[in-house]
Amino acid sequence: MRITRDLxxxxxxxxxxxxxxxxxxxxxxxxxxxxxxxxxxxxxxxxNAVELFYIESGELKYxxxxxxxxxxxxxxxxxxxxxxxxxxxRTHNDKxxxxxxxxxxxxxxxxxxxxxxxxxxxxxxxxxxIDIIELKPERADDVAVIDLIRNAFLLSEDEIGxxxxxxxxxxxIWLYLFKVCTPLLQEKIQPVNRAVDKVxxxxxxIHEHYAEKISVPELAEIAFLSERExxxxxxxxxxxxxLEYMRGYRIQVxxxxxxxxxxxxxxxxxxxxxxxxSYFGKIFREYTGDSPLQxxxxxxxxDRK
Numbered sequence: 001m002r003i004t005r006d007l008x009x010x011x012x013x014x015x016x017x018x019x020x021x022x023x024x025x026x027x028x029x030x031x032x033x034x035x036x037x038x039x040x041x042x043x044x045x046x047x048n049a050v051e052l053f054y055i056e057s058g059e060l061k062y063x064x065x066x067x068x069x070x071x072x073x074x075x076x077x078x079x080x081x082x083x084x085x086x087x088x089x090r091t092h093n094d095k096x097x098x099x100x101x102x103x104x105x106x107x108x109x110x111x112x113x114x115x116x117x118x119x120x121x122x123x124x125x126x127x128x129x130i131d132i133i134e135l136k137p138e139r140a141d142d143v144a145v146i147d148l149i150r151n152a153f154l155l156s157e158d159e160i161g162x163x164x165x166x167x168x169x170x171x172x173i174w175l176y177l178f179k180v181c182t183p184l185l186q187e188k189i190q191p192v193n194r195a196v197d198k199v200x201x202x203x204x205x206i207h208e209h210y211a212e213k214i215s216v217p218e219l220a221e222i223a224f225l226s227e228r229e230x231x232x233x234x235x236x237x238x239x240x241x242x243l244e245y246m247r248g249y250r251i252q253v254x255x256x257x258x259x260x261x262x263x264x265x266x267x268x269x270x271x272x273x274x275x276x277x278s279y280f281g282k283i284f285r286e287y288t289g290d291s292p293l294q295x296x297x298x299x300x301x302x303d304r305k
Contacts, residue, residue, distance in 0.1 A: 001029045001099075001153060005036035025163055026104035027170075029153055034058065034089050034096040038255050038299065041088040043248070044238055046200065049102040050125070051079040052173060054150045058096030061088045064131045065196055065237035076135040076146045078177055081105055081125040083132065084196055084237070099153050101170065108171050120178050128193055129184045133177060145176040198223040199237045202230070203245070210250050211273045216242050250274065251287045258292055259299035265292045 026049070034040075044063075054076045061070045062077070063086045070090060071077055079085055089096045105125050109117035124130055135142040135149075152169040155162060201223050206214060219242055220230035234242045250272040257268045269280035284292050 001031050004030045004032045004100075006038065026107055027166060028102050030100040030102060031153075032098040032100060034060070034098060037089075038259060039252070040092075042086055043252060044084055044086045044203070044245075046082050046084045047102070048081055049104055050081050052101040052103075052149055052170075053077055053079075054099045054146065054153070056097040056099055058094055058098075059090040060096065060098055061090050062086075062132055063088070063239070065193075065199070066131055069132060069134050071134070074137045074146075076142075076149045078133040078135075080127075080130050080132070084200065085132065099150070101149070101152060103170060107167060108174055120174065123185050124178060124181055127181070127185060129187060130181055133180065145173055148173050148176075195233050196237060198225060199233055202234075202242070206246055206249055210246065210253060211271055213273065214246060246273075247283065248287070251284060254280070254284060254292070255288070255295065258296040265296075268292070 053071075055071045055073050057073050059070060059072045061068065062079070064079075065084055069077070105121050106112070106117075109121040111117075135146050137143060137146055148169060152166065152173075155165050155169070159165070202219050205219060205222050216230055217227050220227045223230065223233075225233065230242055234240060234245060238245060240248070254268055254272045254274075257263055257271070258265075263271075265280070266277040269275070269277045272280070274280035274283065281291055284290075284295070288295055290298065
């Protein structure tokens with residue numbers, strides 16, 4: 001199982017880069033040790049992979065454009081393919097550990113156009129009504145599938161037929177989730193939410209141009225929205241304004257540069273679009289509680305331990 005203490009994203013995007021060992025078997029099991037992440041949250045992102053998870057310890061809150069759900073230790077869940085989401089650690093006294101199965105839906109769908117893909121996979125991953133599924137240990141019907149999710153992490157990669165065992169376990173889990181989702185799948189009219197696509201489009205633009213001055217009218221224009229619609233779309237789906245998102249993203253980039261390099265702080269300020277070192281220092285302290293120099297010292301010394 002891969003130990004994760006930070007996330008990687010594709011350049012100029014917020015699509016998570018998933019470390020599949022091979023595209024021929026697009027699956028990875030990950031143990032996310034969240035207390036080692038540079039921030040107490042994983043920022044808004046998405047990925048083609050389905051995310052099945054189990055909370056081993058601590059508590060994690062998931063945000064999607066439509067829901068906010070807290071997952072305590074012992075609970076599990078699923079985030080659908082390409083769903084925009086973020087997570088936030090909710091406990092700070094105990095270890096926060098999340099176990100994840102990340103896999104491309106084609107792993108269980110098989111050949112493109114197969115009856116399994118058409119009948120069981122595509123209805124779920126294309127449904128606008130299914131973004132995140134919550135599985136609770138206090139619900140009797142959920143206990144068995146939570147056990148399946150947790151026990152699949154115990155399958156040894158060294159055993160003969162490991163890949164078949166993983167696919168079998170994921171298929172059993174998927175069948176249960178399919179049954180849970182059946183009432184939603186029977187809805188004759190699936191709402192089309194183009195706004196989420198527009199949010200992603202504007203997010204990518206910010207990721208590509210964060211070093212530059214970006215105005216809200218400019219951001220709205222690339223998504224063919226009015227300025228008012230731009231504000232409303234960000235607020236409705238990310239629960240923040242476009243300016244708050246831009247500033248937060250610049251701080252995320254700055255944190256990574258401070259922790260991973262010796263680039264002078266003034267250069268980082270300009271590279272992240274803050275305009276001046278003094279303004280950068282003020283905003284950085286508001287977000288992190290540390291000055292840029294204190295933050296760099298804290299994380300670079302931590303990495304040496």
